[in-house]
Amino acid sequence: MPAGSENPLGAYLRDRRAKLDPSSFGFAGRRRTPGLRREEVAQRSNISATWYTWLEQGRGGAPSADVLNRIAAGLMLTDAEREHLFMLGLGRPPEVRYAVAKGVTPRLQRLLDTLETSPALIKTATWDVIAWNRASAVVLTDWDMVPPGERNILRRMFGSSQVRAIQHDWDSVARYVVAAFRADAARAGAASEVGTLVEELCRTSEDFAALWRENEVHHHGEGTKRLKHPILGGIELEYSSFAVDGRPDLGLIVYNPTAPLIREQIRRLVDGRPGDGTRADPAL
Incomplete structure (x- = not known):
C-alpha cells in the first residue's frame, strides 16, 4: 500500500x-x-x-x-x-473507566492557590472534595475542619443544618446539586460507585431520597450562587465548572465575586484581617 x-x-x-x-x-x-x-x-x-x-x-x-x-x-x-x-x-473515545481519585498534583494545587480572591475547589465524580484554595476555605467550606471521610458535597448539603441555613434558596440549590451529581457520576462511568453514598443519603435524608427518585439530570456548567455568609452577609458569586484534562473523574469549580466590593472583602478574609478565624460552612 x-x-x-x-x-x-x-x-x-x-x-x-x-x-x-x-x-x-x-x-x-x-x-x-x-x-x-x-x-x-x-x-x-x-x-x-x-x-x-x-x-x-x-x-x-x-x-x-x-x-x-x-x-x-x-x-x-x-x-x-x-x-x-x-x-x-x-472514531470515538472509549467508554470511561472510573478510578478513585487519591489527590491532585502539586501543579494543580498551585493553580488553585493563584486564585487569591476566587474560591475554587476540585471534586471527584462522586463529589468528594479533594483540593481547595484559601478563598474557598474562608468563603465556602473550610474542608480542613471536616474529617477526610466526610468531605463530600452531598453529605454537607443534606447533613448540616448550618449548610441549609446559609443557602439563599436551599430547595432550589439542593435540587440542582442532586441532578448535577447524577450527571457527573454517569459521565465519569461511576454510576455503580455512588451506590453506597446514595443508599446512605436516602436513609439519613428524606429530602435527598425524594429528589433522587425524581431522576432529574443537569450539567453543572455555570451560573450564579447567592449566600448568606456569616461575616460578609449576602454575597453573590458567579461560578464556572471545568473538566481537568486527562482526568475525567475530576472537576474544577471556580467562583468569582460579582462586585469589586465582595472581592475586596474576600481578600481581607484571605489575608487574615478583620473577621478571619470564623469558620464558614456552606455547601457548594
Missing part, C-alpha cells in the same frame, strides 16, 4: 509495537526489526494473529471496542494512547 494511502490505525499499531522491548515480555531470539512481532502482539492481546495482521494492513473492517481494549492492554498503552487508538479505530 502506498505510503500516502496508509491507514492511520495500522501505522499507529506498528509504531507502538516497534517501541516495545521483546525481552521485557519474555520473547527471545534475534530480530531483523525492533519491537514485538505481529503474532506476539496478537498473543498478548488474546486475538488471532490473522485478525491483528489485517488491522495493521487496513483489511477486515472496523474492530470492535473489545478488540481495541485487548490490543491496548497487549501493547501496554497509556490512557491517552488508548483513547487515540479508539479515535483511529472507531
